[in-house]
Amino acid sequence: MSAAGDQLAFIDQATFLSLRATGRAQLVQYAWIYPRPVDMAGLRRFHENLGYGFAGRLIEPAALPFGRHRWVASTGPAGELDVGDERAPSALGAWIEERSQRRIDPVHGPGWHLGVLPMTDGSTAVTLVASHCLLDHGASVRTVTDAVNGERRDFGYEPPGARDRSAALASDVRQVVRDLPELGRTLLTATKFAYQGRKQISSAGASRPPAAVQPTDAPVILPAVSAIVDVGEWDTRAAELGGTGYSLLAGFAALLGERLGRARPSDGSVTLLIAMSDRGGDDDRRANAMKIASATVDPGPVTIDLTAARTAVREVLVTLRSGPDDKHALLPITPFVPKAAVRRAADLIFGDLPVSCSNLGDVPVDMTRADGTEADFMLFRPVDQGVTRKALERAGGQLVVAAGRVGGTISIGVIGYEVGARNSREWLADKVVRTLADFGLKGAIV
Known part of the structure; x- marks a missing residue:
C-alpha cells in the first residue's frame, strides 16, 4: 500500500537512506533511437509534460534524524532540453553512458533530465535519466505515457520549505508516535530474522x-x-x-x-x-x-x-x-x-x-x-x-x-x-x- 499523504513509503525511505549511506545513486535510463531527425516540437512538448506525477516531485528530509521523509512538489521541466552536438553513430553507446552520469539529485534537483543526440547519418537518439528514489519502471511507464499523451497529473504536494522547523518537528514526532505499534511488530520480526540468519551474516x-x-x-x-x-x-x-x-x-x-x-x-x-x-x-x-x-x-x-x-x-x-x-x-x-x-x-x-x-x-x-x-x-x-x-x-x-x-x-x-x-x-x-x-x-x- 502507498504511504499516506505526502510521506515516503518505507520502501522509498529505505532506497533514499541507502543513497545517503553509500553515496551510490540508482537510476532508471531509457533511450529512444530514431532512424531520422526527430520532431523537435513534439519532443519539446514531451519534455514540458514529463515533470508531473512521479517525476514532478522531490524528497524533503525529515526534521528529526529518525523521522519519515516526505514528498514536495517540483513540477515542470527539471532543466533545459539538452540537444548535443552531432556525432557519428558509432559514438551512440558512449553518449548514452555520458548522459547516465549527469548529475541527479532527488532532494535539491534535478530529479531527472532529457537529452538529444543528432547523428551524422541523419538518425537521432533521445535519452531520459531519472532517480530511482522518485520512480521505478512501473512509475516510469505511467509518467512517460502521460507525457506522450499530454496528461499532467497533480499529486497535490506542498512546495519545498512550506513548513517552518517547529511545525516540521511537531509533525515528525506525531508520526513517530503513530508508527510505534508497527515498529514494535517489526522489531520482533527483525530479532527472529537475525537469529535465523546469523550463520549467513557471519559468512557473508x-x-x-x-x-x-x-x-x-x-x-x-x-x-x-x-x-x-x-x-x-x-x-x-x-x-x-x-x-x-x-x-x-x-x-x-x-x-x-x-x-x-x-x-x-x-x-x-x-x-x-x-x-x-x-x-x-x-x-x-x-x-x-x-x-x-x-x-x-x-x-x-x-x-x-x-x-x-x-x-x-x-x-x-x-x-x-x-x-x-x-x-x-x-x-x-x-x-x-x-x-x-x-x-x-x-x-x-x-x-x-x-x-x-x-x-x-x-x-x-x-x-x-x-x-x-x-x-x-x-x-x-x-x-x-x-x-x-x-x-x-x-x-x-x-x-x-x-x-x-x-x-x-x-x-x-x-x-x-x-x-x-x-x-x-x-x-x-x-x-x-x-x-x-x-x-x-x-x-x-x-
Whole structure:
C-alpha cells in the first residue's frame, strides 16, 4: 500500500537512506533511437509534460534524524532540453553512458533530465535519466505515457520549505508516535530474522573473489550495453528449449553471471534476484512498488534445456504473489537503522554474488513515442552513479540484466563488473554476444 499523504513509503525511505549511506545513486535510463531527425516540437512538448506525477516531485528530509521523509512538489521541466552536438553513430553507446552520469539529485534537483543526440547519418537518439528514489519502471511507464499523451497529473504536494522547523518537528514526532505499534511488530520480526540468519551474516562475503589489487575509492562508471533481439527468434528459441520468454531471460542471466564469475563455488549455481511489480491503482504513489525474491539457477543445462530454470522462475513468482517475506517486513525500522548497518544490509538480504534479473514485460506502444511517433528501438538501463571501485570489489562485482518487449524486439540492458577483469564496454559487449550465441541468438549491440 502507498504511504499516506505526502510521506515516503518505507520502501522509498529505505532506497533514499541507502543513497545517503553509500553515496551510490540508482537510476532508471531509457533511450529512444530514431532512424531520422526527430520532431523537435513534439519532443519539446514531451519534455514540458514529463515533470508531473512521479517525476514532478522531490524528497524533503525529515526534521528529526529518525523521522519519515516526505514528498514536495517540483513540477515542470527539471532543466533545459539538452540537444548535443552531432556525432557519428558509432559514438551512440558512449553518449548514452555520458548522459547516465549527469548529475541527479532527488532532494535539491534535478530529479531527472532529457537529452538529444543528432547523428551524422541523419538518425537521432533521445535519452531520459531519472532517480530511482522518485520512480521505478512501473512509475516510469505511467509518467512517460502521460507525457506522450499530454496528461499532467497533480499529486497535490506542498512546495519545498512550506513548513517552518517547529511545525516540521511537531509533525515528525506525531508520526513517530503513530508508527510505534508497527515498529514494535517489526522489531520482533527483525530479532527472529537475525537469529535465523546469523550463520549467513557471519559468512557473508566468504565466496567473493579477492581484489586483484588494493581497490581505491576512485569513482567507477560501470560498463553498460544493450542488446536488441528479434522477438520472434527469442520466443521460438525459448519454446525449443522447453521454456518461456521469462525463463530464457533467466537462463541468459545465469549463464552471463557464470561468465562474469558470479557462480557459487559450492555448486556452480547462480542466484538471481527477481523483482515483480506490486503497484496498485492511481492512488499508489510509491516510487518503488515491487517485491523481490531469489531463485537458484544452474547455468550448465540452460542452453539445451530450460525446464529447471522455468520451474525456478515459476516458484519465485508464486512466492511473490503470495505476499512479502520477512525481509520486506523489516522496512518499518529503516528510519532507525545506522548508516553502517545500511551498508551491510545487502549481504544479509541478498547473499553473495547475486545477479539482478528484471523482466519489464510488454512495454506500451505509447512509451516508444518520445516525439509523438514510434522510435525504431527503445533501450532500458538500470544505471548507477557514485560507485567506487572499493565498494564494487568489496561486493564481488555486479551484474544487472533488465529486458522488455517493445515492438518486434526484446531489448536487453546489461550492466556488469567483474573483479580483476578489463571491465570496458567492449569487454561486456563481447560477453553478451557470446552468451546470446550460446543460445543460438544474435542481437544488435548498443
